[in-house]
Amino acid sequence: MDLLNPIDAVFLAIESREHPMHVGGLQLFEPPADAGPEFLHDIYTAMAGTTEVRTRFRRRPSRRFGGFSSLTWSHADKVDLGYHLRRSALPTPGGMGDLIDLTERLHGTLLDRHRPLWEARVIEGLDDGRFAVYIKMHHALIDGVSAMRLLQRTLTDDPFDTRMRVPWGTAPVVKDAVEPESSLSQLRKALPRMIKSTTYIAAPLRGAIDGRLTLPMTAPRTMFNVSIGGARRIAVRSWPLERINTIRLATGATVNDVVLAMSSAALRSYLIEHDGLPAEPLIAMVPVNIRSTADADASDGNLIAACLANLATHLEDPVERLNIISTSMREAKKVFTQLPKLEAMALSALLMTPFGLSLLPGFEALPRMPFNLVISNVPGPRKPVYMQGARLDSNYPLSIPFESQAMNITLTTNGDNLDFGFVGCRRTVPDLERIPEHMEAGLAELERALT
Incomplete structure (x- = not known):
């Protein structure tokens, strides 16, 4: 288990049905000129095939103290990608209004706290030939700067690079291995700092x-x-x-x-x-x-x-x-x-x-x-970036x-x-x-x- 910092704990504690506490992003991609009819199906299949899920995307609120806790994270042993990653199509003809309408509905629903706190959706059917990817993550998991850095690591400035990279499968930077602390040890060390912070403020x-x-x-x-x-x-x-x-x-x-x-x-x-x-x-x-x-x-x-x-x-x-x-x-x-x-x-x-x-x-x-x-x-990417040859048009x-x-x-x-x-x-x-x-x-x- 991992101890939450003060801001992360606030985002979990104040969430309710009326106040979803997730952030999201809507990315629009322009397929390459030589994309065939199976292009988007192949992208979705490649995404769904990335089953090695990094630690951040396994996190969910701990169910200690008789229910969900806003103090620590627990980690799912298995992540059901069939739930977290889905494919949608807009009604024909699919305009930006249809895409925004779908995104409004997706963005207004709560994440399931029994599961890791993220979802992704691949969306097709835009009448101009583009496709969209919508992803949302609980704000306790990530801030905007981290989310944008994560996105940039999934994209490439090489339009001919066809390797699939997804946020949940992106390997973190390797550091010197250290023995992980127990939750109790983390809490014991953090309490004096938390008390000091409150009196300081x-x-x-x-x-x-x-x-x-x-x-x-x-x-x-x-x-x-x-x-x-x-x-x-x-x-x-x-x-x-x-x-x-x-x-x-x-x-x-x-x-x-x-x-x-x-x-x-x-x-x-x-x-x-x-x-x-x-x-x-x-x-x-x-x-x-x-x-x-x-x-x-x-x-x-x-x-x-x-x-x-x-x-x-x-x-x-x-x-x-x-x-x-x-x-x-x-x-x-x-x-x-x-x-x-x-x-x-x-x-x-x-x-x-x-x-x-x-x-x-x-x-x-x-x-x-x-x-x-x-x-x-x-801050976001400062030059054109691509996903399997598809250019990121809007983010x-x-x-x-x-x-x-x-x-x-x-x-x-x-x-x-x-x-x-x-x-x-x-x-x-x-x-x-x-x-x-x-x-x-x-x-x-x-x-x-x-x-």
Whole structure:
């Protein structure tokens, strides 16, 4: 058994039917020019034939203490690939709307906790000849950076390389063998650190937040900040990275700052359309990778910090919004870079659990929630990549709307593009497809302002 870190434990503990805690990805592939009618069948067969399953893809919550535990993992001796990997076809003619409809249904269903916490689906029938692969994994198993690195190891930049690589069969980097610790030994060693983290957060971290973060520890209530259900709406879109880089170079901002500015413009316009724009600026939680070079291959679980960004949605001027966002992100990152990794993760876990901070001395009076939604930028492949000769055309990350945060925006690099996945609660976020339209309008607005 393996001990969960604080963030992984939170993702398992807060999951319910209304709040599925898995992340996913929808990849669209262009078959090679010489692909025959059996091409996709052969791909599925090759995937299903990869029966050597690595440790991460055998994990499920431990059934200790009279039920499922959020403290440790157990491992399945056998993995039923016939359950975890399936093949689907869209109704004819299969358009992107049909693919998104199927993906919404797949993304809104819970993973079975009696089994390892992942599923994959090969999807055919698109009318333009492409095919799709959808995969979802519980967020306690993996964070976005780890998931994208895992994906890149399954693909190749050689279009003539026909070896099949799948996420569950990808061999981890070999390290010097060590004798595994027992769960009891791990827990005994971790408890003093966990206690230390909690007491540390209650005083010095509170000072760090009050003294160096410019944001209040609350966010204005919007139509996104309500109780949510488990059904999902999904929208996807891609933008050329060149357009974002032009603004980055003109302003000194980062790519992520420009993405946040696009998101700010979209949220502002969407809320104005629904007569719901608050006078105070919206706050986004922006996950930031805190892996060191030494952690690069130790990718199990989540190693992220939860930065809070002022989206400046109360301002009309797009350049002024971008400047405030850039300053806000710089200040937020300073706080986490000055903390030991364990304390940074513990603080992030509490920020990501709205009720968590109220459990600590000195934080009982904090109102509502610290952020309105999550906006996450995950590095992806920077050049064309292939699976058995099929080129990865689009790579849309699909993440988690949280309770009281009914929408999520996640993006990843894909060659010369940024691919965005928008996921919202089906009941409380109407017209989700308007968000990417407003993102385009926000990007164009910045381009005009800087020319």
